[in-house]
Each structure stands twice: as C-alpha cells, then as structure tokens.
Amino acid sequence: MKIKSPKDFWAGLMFVGTGLFFVVWAVTNYQMGTAVRMGPAYFPTVLGGMLTVLGLIIMLGSFAIQGEAVAKFHFRPLIFITLGVVLYGYLMKPVGLILATGALVYVSAFGGHEFKWKEVTILFVILAAFSYFVFVKGLTLPFPICPSFIENCPIR
Amino acid sequence: MEIIHNLVLGFGVAITPINVLYCFIGVILGTLIGVLPGIGPVATIAMLLPITFNLNPVAALIMLAGIYYGAQYGGSTTAILVNIPGESSSVVTCLDGYQMARQGRAGPALAIAALGSFFAGCVATLIIAVAAPPLAEVALKFGPSEYFSLMVFGLIAATVLAHGSLIKAIAMVVFGLLLGIIGTDVNSGVLRFTFGIPELSDGIGFVIVAMGMFGTAEIIGNLELKDKREIFTSKVTHLYPTLQDLKDSWGAVLRGTALGSMLGILPGGGALLASFGAYTLEKKVSSHPEKFGKGAIQGVAGPESANNAGAQTSFIPMLTLGIPSNAVMALMIGALMIQGIAPGPQVMNEKPELFWGLIASMWVGNLMLVVLNLPLIGMWVKLLTVPYRFLFPSILVFMAIGVFSLSNNPFDVLIMGIFGVLGYVCVKLECEPAPMILGFILGPLMEENLRRAMLLSRGDPFVFFSPSKPISLAFLVASAILLVIVALPNIRKKRDEAFAAEEG
Numbered sequence: 001m002k003i004k005s006p007k008d009f010w011a012g013l014m015f016v017g018t019g020l021f022f023v024v025w026a027v028t029n030y031q032m033g034t035a036v037r038m039g040p041a042y043f044p045t046v047l048g049g050m051l052t053v054l055g056l057i058i059m060l061g062s063f064a065i066q067g068e069a070v071a072k073f074h075f076r077p078l079i080f081i082t083l084g085v086v087l088y089g090y091l092m093k094p095v096g097l098i099l100a101t102g103a104l105v106y107v108s109a110f111g112g113h114e115f116k117w118k119e120v121t122i123l124f125v126i127l128a129a130f131s132y133f134v135f136v137k138g139l140t141l142p143f144p145i146c147p148s149f150i151e152n153c154p155i156r
Numbered sequence: 157m158e159i160i161h162n163l164v165l166g167f168g169v170a171i172t173p174i175n176v177l178y179c180f181i182g183v184i185l186g187t188l189i190g191v192l193p194g195i196g197p198v199a200t201i202a203m204l205l206p207i208t209f210n211l212n213p214v215a216a217l218i219m220l221a222g223i224y225y226g227a228q229y230g231g232s233t234t235a236i237l238v239n240i241p242g243e244s245s246s247v248v249t250c251l252d253g254y255q256m257a258r259q260g261r262a263g264p265a266l267a268i269a270a271l272g273s274f275f276a277g278c279v280a281t282l283i284i285a286v287a288a289p290p291l292a293e294v295a296l297k298f299g300p301s302e303y304f305s306l307m308v309f310g311l312i313a314a315t316v317l318a319h320g321s322l323i324k325a326i327a328m329v330v331f332g333l334l335l336g337i338i339g340t341d342v343n344s345g346v347l348r349f350t351f352g353i354p355e356l357s358d359g360i361g362f363v364i365v366a367m368g369m370f371g372t373a374e375i376i377g378n379l380e381l382k383d384k385r386e387i388f389t390s391k392v393t394h395l396y397p398t399l400q401d402l403k404d405s406w407g408a409v410l411r412g413t414a415l416g417s418m419l420g421i422l423p424g425g426g427a428l429l430a431s432f433g434a435y436t437l438e439k440k441v442s443s444h445p446e447k448f449g450k451g452a453i454q455g456v457a458g459p460e461s462a463n464n465a466g467a468q469t470s471f472i473p474m475l476t477l478g479i480p481s482n483a484v485m486a487l488m489i490g491a492l493m494i495q496g497i498a499p500g501p502q503v504m505n506e507k508p509e510l511f512w513g514l515i516a517s518m519w520v521g522n523l524m525l526v527v528l529n530l531p532l533i534g535m536w537v538k539l540l541t542v543p544y545r546f547l548f549p550s551i552l553v554f555m556a557i558g559v560f561s562l563s564n565n566p567f568d569v570l571i572m573g574i575f576g577v578l579g580y581v582c583v584k585l586e587c588e589p590a591p592m593i594l595g596f597i598l599g600p601l602m603e604e605n606l607r608r609a610m611l612l613s614r615g616d617p618f619v620f621f622s623p624s625k626p627i628s629l630a631f632l633v634a635s636a637i638l639l640v641i642v643a644l645p646n647i648r649k650k651r652d653e654a655f656a657a658e659e660g
Contacts, residue, residue: 008321011585015327022334022349030346036615040341040348043603047334054327061323071584077379078580081372081552082573088556089569104556105549112379112545123546127553139207141561 005067008058015055022048080111095147097136101128159285162512166285169513170520175218178211179517182219183524186226191234191536192547197227198483198593199371202363203554205491206561213495214510218517220491221471224484225277225521228467229529232269232460233536236262246463248435252448252455264397265456266533268405270526271397272461276413277522280468283417284475284515288504291476295501298477298627300608301619305631307602310479312635313422314594316642325591328582332592335360336599343607355567362490362597364559364568366483368575369582369589371555375548376580397453405457408438412458416465421472422481430466431459468518475511476501479598483590486597 003009026044033039084107091100105124109115135141146153169175182204189200204223208216228246235246236253249269256265298306315325338349339359350356397405415437416430438458439448448455471488473481478500480486492499497507504511529536559572579589613619620628 007584007586008324011324011327011587014581014585015331018331018334022337025349030341030348031344034615035610035617038343038607038610040344040346043606044334044337044348047330047337051327051330051334054323054330058321058323058327068586073584074376074380077376078577081376081379081548082576084549085372085552085556085576086570086573088553089560089566089573092560092566101553104553108549108552109545111376112548114545119545120549123549127550131553131557135557135561139210141206141557142564143560 003062005062005065006069008062008065008067010070012055012057012059012062015051015058017055019048019051019053019055023052077111081108084108084111092143093148096144096153097131098128098145099147101131158289162289162508163285163516165508166512166514166516169214169509170218170516175215175513175517176520178215178219179222179521180524180528182222183226183521183528186223186228187230187233187525187529187532187536188226188539189551190227190230191539192230192551195374195551196231196370197224198366198487199374199555200227201484201487202367202371203551203558205363205487206558208491209494209561213492213497213507214513216491216495217488217510217514218521220488221514221518222521222524224467225464225518225525228464229270229273229525230536232273232463233266233529233533234540236265236269236456237537238540246431246459248431248459249456251435252450252452255449255451256453256456259451261451263533264401264453267397267530268401268453268457269460270530272405272409272412272457273464274522274526275409276416276461276465277468277525278519279413280417280420280465281515281519281522283469284472284518285512288472288476288511288515291472292501292504295477298501299625300605300612301625301628302631304602304605304609305620305628305635306477307479307598307605309631309635309638310473310481311591311595311598312638314482314591316638320586320588322642324587328587328589328592329595332595332597333599333602335365335592336596337603339600342600342604353567355565359600360571361562361568362486362593363562364572365575365596366487366593367555367559368572369579369593370483372552372572372576373579373583373589375551376576377583378544379548401453405453407441408434408454408458409461411437411441412461413465416462417469419462420466420469420481431463434458434462464522471514471518474499475503475514478503479601480594483593486593489597 022044026041026048030041030044031039032041032045035042084104087107088100088104091103102124105127106120109120109123132145136143136145170179185204186197186200189195189203190197195203201220201223205220208219211219231246232249232253235249236257239250239254253265253269256262311329315322315329336359338356340346340357341348347357412430412434415434419430419433422429435448435455435458438452438454439445442448442452442454444452467484470481470485473479474485474488478489478498480489489499492503497503497510555572556569559568560566562568582589582592609619610617619625620632623629
C-alpha cells in the first residue's frame with residue numbers, strides 16, 4: 001500500500017485521532033444516558049464516531065486517489081508569530097502594556113523575511129504609543145502600563 | 157402601510173447624530189483594515205469587536221455592520237489595485253478589475269464597484285424590510301425539531317459551498333461541532349472536555365477561535381510568500397466612468413443584485429457564492445464573452461453588486477431565526493449575546509428600535525461608502541504601499557489587544573495562538589476553516605435542540621421526518637437533495653471547475 005495523496009492521508013489521520021479522542025474521553029468520563037434523556041456523553045460520542053468514520057474514509061481514499069504532497073511547513077513564521085502573541089498575553093500583567101507590546105513586535109518581526117533593528121524599534125514606539133492613547137486613554141481598557149515592580153509609574 | 161412605519165422608526169434611530177457617527181467610524185475602520193491584504197471581514201470584525209463593548213446595543217450593531225460593509229468594500233479595492241483579494245468574495249473581482257487597472261482604468265473599476273454596491277445595498281435593504289417580518293412570524297412557530305433540521309440544512313449547505321473536498325468539509329463541520337461542546341453542559345452541569353482548566357468551563361470564545369483561524373493563521377501563511385506586489389498607484393487618475401461604462405454595466409448591476417439577494421439568504425452562502433454566480437452569469441449573457449478576464453467592466457459590476465447584496469441579505473436568517481449563515485453573522489450573534497440580547501425571531505417584536513435601526517443603518521452605511529470612499533481611494537492606495545513587514549506586527553498587536561481585553565486573561569491569547577497553529581495546519585492539509593467555524597457556533601444550539609426534540613418525542617428519532625412536522629421534514633429532504641446533487645459526477649465537475657477558476 002502506498003499513500004497516493006499525502007494531504008488527504010494526514011487530514012484523515014487528524015480527524016480519526018480527534019474523533020477517537022472525543023469518543024474515548026466522553027465514554028470514560030461522562031454519563032451516556034438514553035436517547036430520551038441524553039447524558040453529557042451522548043452528543044460527543046455520536047459526533048466523535050462520525051468524525052472517526054469520515055476520517056477513515058478520507059484516509060482510505062488517500063491510498064486510492066492521486067493527490068498532492070503536503071506543502072512545506074515554514075516554521076520560522078509559525079513559531080515566532082505564535083510565540084510573540086502568547087508572550088504578549090502572559091507578559092501584560094507582570095510587565096505592563098509597553099513592554100508586552102515590545103515583546104510582541106520584536107519577536108513577531110523576527111518571523112518575517114527581514115529584520116532591521118531600527119525599523120522594528122520605530123514600529124514598536126509607534127504601536128506602543130497608539131495602544132496607550134487609543135485603548136487605555138480612549139477606550140479606557142484597564143491595562144497596566146508599567147511593570148508591576150515599579151510603584152510610581154511615570155505614565156498614567 | 158406597516159413597512160413604511162417601520163422604516164420611519166428605523167431611520168429615526170439610524171439618523172441620530174451619534175449613530176451616524178458610529179456608522180461612520182465603523183465604515184472607515186472597516187475599509188481601513190479591509191484594504192490590508194490577507195485580512196478579511198471576519199478577522200476585521202473580530203479585531204474591532206472589543207471597541208463596541210462599551211456602546212449600547214443599537215450603536216454597537218450599527219458600528220459592526222458598518223465595519224462589515226467597509227471591510228467588504230476594502231476587499232474589492234485591493235482586488236482591483238493589487239490583484240490580491242482582501243477576502244474570498246472579491247476573488248472574482250480580481251479577474252477583470254485588475255485587468256482594468258492594468259489598462260489604466262482603475263478609477264472607473266473602483267467607481268463602478270462602489271456604485272453597483274450602493275444600488276445593490278439599497279435593494280437588499282428593502283428586501284430585508286419586506287421579507288424579515290413574515291419570516292420571523294414563521295420562525296416563532298419553530299419547535300426544537302424544526303430548529304435542529306434547519307441547522308442540519310445550514311451546515312450541509314455550508315459544506316456544499318465550501319471549496320475543495322466535500323467530505324473534508326463535512327469532517328471540518330463535525331470537528332467544529334465537537335469543539336463547541338467544550339464547556340459546561342447546560343442540562344447536567346457537567347464540565348465537558350475542560351481538563352480541569354477553569355477558563356474552559358464557559359467554553360472557548362468564538363471570537364478567539366475566529367481570530368486564530370482567520371487572523372494569525374493568515375499572517376503566518378502570508379509570511380511564506382515573498383513580498384511581491386505590483387500596485388497601480390499612479391494610474392488612478394480619472395475616477396469617473398464614462399457614459400459608455402455606465403451603459404455597459406447597468407444590466408450587470410441589476411442581474412448581480414437579483415442573484416446576490418437570493419443567494420445571500422442561503423445558509424453558508426452569503427457574499428462568496430453570490431459574487432461567483434454573478435460572474436458566471438455575466439459571462440453567459442454577454443455577447444462578448446471573450447472580453448471577460450481581459451478587463452470587461454461587467455465582470456466587475458456584476459460580482460461586486462452581487463456580493464454586496466448577498467452580504468446584506470445574509471442578515472435575514474440571522475435576524476429572523478437567530479442562526480448565522482456565515483462566519484460574519486456568527487460574530488454579529490456573538491456581539492448581540494455580549495450585549496445581553498438573545499438573537500432570534502423575538503428580537504423584532506421586543507426590540508423594534510434595534511431591528512429597524514440596524515436595517516436603516518445598512519442603507520446609511522452604504523451611502524457613506526460611496527460618499528467617503530470614492531474621494532478617499534487615494535488614501536487607501538497609499539496604505540497599500542506600506543510594506544507587509546510593518547503591517548503584520550501592527551495587525552498582531554491589535555488582535556492581541558482585542559483578545560486580551562475580552563476578559564483580561566492571558567489564557568485567551570494562548571488559545572488564539574493554538575488556533576492559529578491549527579488553522580495553519582488545516583490550510584496545509586486543504587481543510588477549509590469556514591465550515592468548522594459554523595459548526596463550532598451551531599454545536600451547542602444543535603445539541604440543545606436535539607435533546608429537547610428527543611425528550612418531547614420520547615426518544616423517537618423519526619420525529620424529524622414525521623409528516624406531522626412538515627417543516628423539519630422539508631429541511632432534511634432539502635439537505636439530502638443537496639448532498640446527492642453535489643455527489644453527482646456531472647455537477648461535481650462543474651463545481652470543481654468553478655472553484656478552479658477562482659484560484660486562477
């Protein structure tokens with residue numbers, strides 16, 4: 001058996017894996033109930049089963065029908081964009097809006113094609129100022145501005 | 157004449173200075189972000205949703221609707237000037253619009269797109285005003301089995317209209333339905349699939365999923381491509397179409413409007429199918445089909461009118477049934493719920509000022525698009541010359557702020573990151589994210605209605621097919637017919653061709 005359509009094979013595998021996970025987790029952790037009074041496990045089990053079957057059909061098809069290879073993954077943007085965004089979320093409370101914006105801008109810019117310190121720094125200053133004036137001053141979102149260890153924040 | 161009374165009430169709400177201002181801000185912001193390549197209406201609305209939280213429901217909805225048309229229109233501008241569709245429904249606009257721009261006729265192309273959209277918007281506004289009340293009457297009689305079957309129909313229709321493999325689209329819907337289950341089970345209070353994470357007990361926020369799947373995933377995808385954009389900035393000189401242009405395109409505008417208004421009502425259809433169908437129609441009725449793809453003005457006028465009409469009539473199922481027909485409407489429902497309004501047929505009777513105010517503001521928004529955007533085209537063009545390496549960190553900052561501000565919780569931002577990765581993987585495996593999003597929104601509603609219907613029928617699954625429930629039966633039969641039609645080899649080929657043309 002040879003995989004003729006790798007895209008379909010991996011997509012099918014993803015669906016089978018997800019479907020089975022939902023079925024197994026639902027059956028072992030929640031009550032099934034009956035068709036009249038469905039328990040919490042009923043709907044996810046049915047859907048998980050459907051997804052598994054659909055995934056299997058897609059996987060089987062990948063052995064029969066010719067298809068394309070999976071396009072190359074570009075890990076640089078994937079990692080830096082995701083990391084930048086997540087850092088922003090987790091840095092907001094401890095270090096405040098300004099530095100969190102800096103983390104997001106520098107890290108995500110590193111995921112692009114070219115990275116010039118000067119350009120990115122200018123961008124950071126503009127975006128930090130914009131965020132502060134529009135979101136904190138204008139829309140009164142309750143974000144901390146400075147790191148929490150600075151007691152008297154010069155910017156309010 | 158009740159309709160006139162209603163429209164007067166609506167305009168009374170929509171034309172108050174403060175609401176006009178919100179509509180204005182919405183249209184401007186929507187166009188601004190819609191013009192940016194790779195950010196479609198869904199991501200735009202998701203990004204800007206938090207700024208409407210502090211407004212009253214009427215103003216919030218008016219502003220969001222403005223953002224929607226703005227983003228739609230911005231998408232057409234990029235399609236014509238850069239050959240990059242700002243969103244999927246302006247893909248066909250690229251075909252002839254970009255060719256017109258290359259011939260130095262970017263101005264007329266943009267103008268006809270705006271005028272056609274405005275005309276379509278006027279007609280669609282009237283259609284909503286006429287069609288919505290009787291539909292809502294019918295919807296009030298819907299029981300759980302009817303709602304369940306309607307949602308099945310909606311989801312099937314959405315998969316049929318998604319491009320690529322049908323079975324993958326169905327799998328994505330089911331995947332979405334499963335993700336929608338995460339959170340507290342309303343019937344038993346059991347926490348399902350929360351894995352002990354307290355933030356998951358209310359489920360995953362729709363906005364967060366949409367921003368990840370359509371926002372960060374898009375940006376990651378765009379960064380794969382090298383920055384190679386050819387922009388006809390200098391060539392947007394004379395804006396106004398000639399008399400001949402108007403003569404050539406008025407028929408296309410009329411046909412596009414009619415087709416778009418009909419297709420927009422279909423679940424899952426909306427603007428995308430409308431613009432597509434209109435292009436094919438124009439090519440068919442034209443006496444010079446060979447001109448299409450080489451700068452035929454009808455190829456811009458038809459689809460642009462159709463996608464605007466479709467974008468607007470897709471509000472009908474949302475307003476009357478409380479069921480989103482596409483991802484944008486799902487966001488609107490999300491916005492309504494945040495404002496404490498349960499969408500559905502009762503909204504029209506309980507909040508007439510909201511309902512009719514929104515409808516009237518659609519017309520106001522369309523007018524603003526024409527009045528504002530034609531003079532501002534030069535500014536949008538300038539925006540397009542900003543290199544992507546400046547744009548994408550800025551977009552990310554706004555998305556991150558938007559998501560974080562939902563509940564001031566870093567966990568939400570983490571979830572957005574995870575869905576960004578998932579969205580990227582799905583694109584690589586050619587699985588469309590749009591059906592998944594619809595499934596995700598409808599999941600809890602479907603389960604709720606399924607359970608109620610089964611309880612009422614004492615566990616008899618035939619309740620959905622029984623002749624005593626003709627509406628439910630009709631929806632299921634329609635779904636089955638749709639599936640069979642698409643599976644037929646002949647039509648399948650046509651559908652593949654249609655989508656192949658889109659990619660070309």
